[in-house]
Amino acid sequence: MTFVDYCETIKDITFSTLKGMGVTIKYFWKVNTKGAITIQYPEQKDTLPMGSRGLLFNDVEDCISCKQCAQACPVDCIYIEADKKGAGAPADMTKGGVKKTLDLKRFEIDISLCCYCGLCSAACPTDCLYHTKEYEYSVVDRDKHIMDYMNYKR
Amino acid sequence: MATLDTEQPLAKHQATENLRTDELLLNMGPQHPSTHGVLRVIVKTDGEIVKAAHPEIGYLHRCFEKHSENVDYMSVMPYVDRLDYLASMNNEQGFAIAVEKMLGLEVPRRAEYIRVIIAELQRIASHLMAFGTYGLDLGAFTAFMYGFRDREMILDIFESVCGARLLYNYMWIGGVARDITPDQVRMIKSFCEYFKPKIDEYNTLVSYNKIFIERTRDVGVIDLDTCKSYGLTGVMLRAAGFKWDLRKDMPYSIYKELEFDVPVGNGEQGTLGDCWDRHIVRMREMAQSVRIIEQLIDGIPAGPSRGKIGKVPKPPAGEHWSRTECPRGELGFYIVSDGSTNPYRVKCKSPCFMNVATLNDLSHGVMVSDLIATLGSFDIVLGEVDR
Numbered sequence: 001m002t003f004v005d006y007c008e009t010i011k012d013i014t015f016s017t018l019k020g021m022g023v024t025i026k027y028f029w030k031v032n033t034k035g036a037i038t039i040q041y042p043e044q045k046d047t048l049p050m051g052s053r054g055l056l057f058n059d060v061e062d063c064i065s066c067k068q069c070a071q072a073c074p075v076d077c078i079y080i081e082a083d084k085k086g087a088g089a090p091a092d093m094t095k096g097g098v099k100k101t102l103d104l105k106r107f108e109i110d111i112s113l114c115c116y117c118g119l120c121s122a123a124c125p126t127d128c129l130y131h132t133k134e135y136e137y138s139v140v141d142r143d144k145h146i147m148d149y150m151n152y153k154r
Numbered sequence: 155m156a157t158l159d160t161e162q163p164l165a166k167h168q169a170t171e172n173l174r175t176d177e178l179l180l181n182m183g184p185q186h187p188s189t190h191g192v193l194r195v196i197v198k199t200d201g202e203i204v205k206a207a208h209p210e211i212g213y214l215h216r217c218f219e220k221h222s223e224n225v226d227y228m229s230v231m232p233y234v235d236r237l238d239y240l241a242s243m244n245n246e247q248g249f250a251i252a253v254e255k256m257l258g259l260e261v262p263r264r265a266e267y268i269r270v271i272i273a274e275l276q277r278i279a280s281h282l283m284a285f286g287t288y289g290l291d292l293g294a295f296t297a298f299m300y301g302f303r304d305r306e307m308i309l310d311i312f313e314s315v316c317g318a319r320l321l322y323n324y325m326w327i328g329g330v331a332r333d334i335t336p337d338q339v340r341m342i343k344s345f346c347e348y349f350k351p352k353i354d355e356y357n358t359l360v361s362y363n364k365i366f367i368e369r370t371r372d373v374g375v376i377d378l379d380t381c382k383s384y385g386l387t388g389v390m391l392r393a394a395g396f397k398w399d400l401r402k403d404m405p406y407s408i409y410k411e412l413e414f415d416v417p418v419g420n421g422e423q424g425t426l427g428d429c430w431d432r433h434i435v436r437m438r439e440m441a442q443s444v445r446i447i448e449q450l451i452d453g454i455p456a457g458p459s460r461g462k463i464g465k466v467p468k469p470p471a472g473e474h475w476s477r478t479e480c481p482r483g484e485l486g487f488y489i490v491s492d493g494s495t496n497p498y499r500v501k502c503k504s505p506c507f508m509n510v511a512t513l514n515d516l517s518h519g520v521m522v523s524d525l526i527a528t529l530g531s532f533d534i535v536l537g538e539v540d541r
Contacts (some may be wrong), residue, residue: 074229090332117232
């Protein structure tokens with residue numbers, strides 16, 4: 001590398017860097033005039049779009065215990081137990097007018113295993129199992145991540 | 155920068171001839187930020203010069219292929235997401251196409267349009283990530299911020315389209331999980347308008363910066379013969395000057411009807427197939443992806459977004475091999491079916507595995523900092539290397 005080449009390189013470096021700095025300064029100006037766009041998370045919250053896949057929720061009143069969700073689940077984190085209804089039991093209908101033939105005894109989802117793929121809620125025939133927009137449910141004890149929807153309180 | 159002689163790297167320096175230096179075995183990774191995940195590279199160095207670099211993979215192995223044998227075809231999709239977690243949509247498209255061909259299923263045109271639009275958006279997002287982290291590897295933090303700002307907009311679009319930001323499970327067998335709304339079409343349109351001038355801005359900021367050029371030109375040169383012997387595909391192959399893009403040469407989906415160019419490296423700044431070529435091919439591919447989206451976005455045909463398919467797809471017994479063009483290269487799926495609901499065997503051929511294999515060949519006699527520049531330009535994702 002000759003001395004002239006060396007000087008040429010330094011010149012190139014200076015000018016191309018200044019050009020890049022120009023881009024940065026343009027944005028620096030914009031940010032300082034238009035205000036910050038960072039959301040101060042615990043105080044402010046972003047609005048999630050429709051259909052965001054958060055924590056699962058099952059409305060057990062509407063559930064017909066068909067176990068299609070448990071079958072669709074790729075990680076097998078949905079646990080369902082159901083008995084046949086007794087002969088004299090009163091007819092039970094869901095809100096959508098589907099007759100319940102089984103008596104749901106247990107509906108639990110291990111949220112720590114759930115991968116939020118949405119296959120279970122898509123398989124649900126009565127649309128009682130769906131994703132809520134909730135995303136704040138950290139716990140200290142791992143057992144508390146098994147959501148029992150039969151007596152669900154949050 | 156200049157590649158020294160492999161056998162005697164120090165022979166040129168007369169002053170150091172009598173000074174004996176010991177070889178040092180250096181562990182780069184598995185938690186090193188420049189390895190893009192958990193890759194461990196055992197580097198044998200002689201002073202500042204690398205004698206050999208041996209990549210150790212397997213830290214992210216999750217038994218994807220074995221898992222797939224135990225779940226039905228629909229449930230494989232969430233696992234496919236986790237292969238290349240920066241380009242999940244492209245992976246899903248590849249797997250969906252493979253299973254659809256086995257089923258002999260015709261996908262509705264609306265679904266094909268949506269799929270291509272979403273896959274090209276994902277390609278832009280993936281290349282933005284590559285551009286950002288490559289800057290980070292070379293010590294330019296600014297590029298990272300710019301790349302992530304625009305990637306965030308694409309992720310917002312994805313979140314509204316399918317409800318998740320990273321692992322989508324959106325392209326199902328037979329179509330897409332949810333239809334696209336006019337509102338989302340408007341979002342994608344405004345993103346394209348916004349993004350087009352940004353590519354030139356990034357080139358000013360990074361690609362044509364002399365310091366960046368000096369760091370990347372003539373470094374990590376992969377010629378066409380090396381590409382062929384390692385089976386490299388995608389950007390790595392195109393940067394070596396070979397025009398091969400599955401979207402153009404073996405078109406799947408509706409790519410046949412689209413107009414776009416395949417950018418190849420031409421050794422503008424240094425040798426053909428160096429790191430700078432790989433970088434600029436990515437930047438130019440982003441412009442082509444925007445071009446593809448703009449051709450499609452105005453004419454999405456009406457109709458169903460998912461074809462008629464049973465709840466549990468059951469392909470007939472047989473085997474099928476299909477490959478698609480992902481941001482990192484050709485992703486292939488070889489599926490064997492025995493006629494039941496679960497696949498008998500799923501083999502995934504990932505492009506990153508080949509890319510990372512070339513590292514040892516390129517490492518003889520280069521400086522340590524050039525090794526990082528070379529590894530960064532591969533744009534590997536370890537989730538796909540290890541599967």
